[in-house]
């Protein structure tokens with residue numbers, strides 16, 4: 401049980417976490433402590449705004465994420481949506497609901513994760529809201545970013561002839577979750593990356609996703625990117641969103657979809673198809689999108705120089721064919737409009 405009242409707790413969680421100098425350098429005029437935060441908007445920029453919720457039992461359980469991971473991932477998921485617009489994340493607001501008996505120690509760990517992620521991407525926490533609730537912990541992170549006027553990257557601008565890309569290997573988060581749910585071990589018994597464990601890499605993908613802000617920036621600045629989306633619900637679901645928003649067909653080429661070694665090893669051991677994790681798993685927070693084919697090599701060189709990856713995994717066609725998979729055998733089969741959906745399996 402927290403020994404602090406609501407206001408003392410907020411101060412405890414937020415006081416001194418980001419220096420005034422850092423906040424001012426980021427354009428914050430008034431941060432935490434008034435009715436609302438006030439910040440400057442850079443000239444020639446538009447606001448980009450998003451929020452994401454993580455709630456106990458649905459997004460995490462005691463044996464699938466450490467407390468600090470909950471905070472880190474809640475912030476990462478929201479920043480990822482800003483990255484997926486080709487924008488720069490600037491400010492965050494954190495809404496927290498938890499039962500009265502939740503320990504202050506746990507909340508402090510959640511906040512450590514929130515700030516670790518915010519600091520990693522130079523995002524200033526400018527406010528939030530704190531309430532009690534019946535049930536588990538819920539964390540909602542709102543992120544406000546900015547992008548040069550008219551330059552946000554949308555889901556609706558894929559063009560026929562574009563290629564489809566992904567900024568990383570997908571499916572690892574879902575495999576990590578599968579492992580964690582089956583093992584049901586406390587975090588101090590999880591395998592360690594230091595030991596070269598492939599399961600540890602899957603766990604890291606699930607617990608500490610890395611929003612692709614730099615990749616989003618390169619894509620925005622290049623002006624060769626068509627559509628862009630981040631992978632929260634699975635490659636199939638996100639590709640369908642682009643296909644429908646843009647009114648184009650998308651063909652994904654099975655042989656071109658990268659499979660991480662640790663995912664392949666896990667899929668072999670559990671006798672699963674790695675493609676199921678990739679297409680229908682979600683929570684990868686990599687970007688998928690489309691770009692003009694003639695600029696691929698240039699962009700791949702640019703990405704590589706920055707320590708990033710850009711995989712070409714398909715192409716856009718003019719047919720009203722939805723999303724399909726060009727199998728290794730040469731057969732072309734429809735990919736179900738399916739992925740993580742909070743209220744049912746079928747997204748249509």
Ligand SMILES: Nc1ncnc2c1ncn2[C@@H]1O[C@H](COP(=O)(O)OP(=O)(O)OP(=O)(O)O)[C@@H](O)[C@H]1O
Pocket residue numbers: 450451452477481632633
């Ligand atoms: N309760 C809501 N009220 C108003 N708008 C909403 C609400 N929930 C979602 N939206 C809006 O619907 C659109 C799609 O939201 P969605 O949550 O699917 O996007 P996402 O963040 O990319 O996906 P995910 O939640 O899987 O990360 C966004 O524009 C979002 O702001």
Ligand SMILES: Cc1ncc(C[n+]2csc(CCOP(=O)(O)O)c2C)c(N)n1
Pocket residue numbers: 452453457458459460461464477577632633681682683740
């Ligand atoms: C314990 C537990 N069970 C299942 C899942 C899987 N899961 C939950 S929400 C989601 C999609 C992204 O969320 P949203 O659409 O809300 O942004 C996924 C893939 C999990 N993470 N933890």
Ligand SMILES: [Mg+2]
Pocket residue numbers: 451452477478481632
């Ligand atoms: Mg989201």
Ligand SMILES: [Mg+2]
Pocket residue numbers: 480481484629630631632
């Ligand atoms: Mg998104």
Ligand SMILES: [Mg+2]
Pocket residue numbers: 632633740
């Ligand atoms: Mg979702």
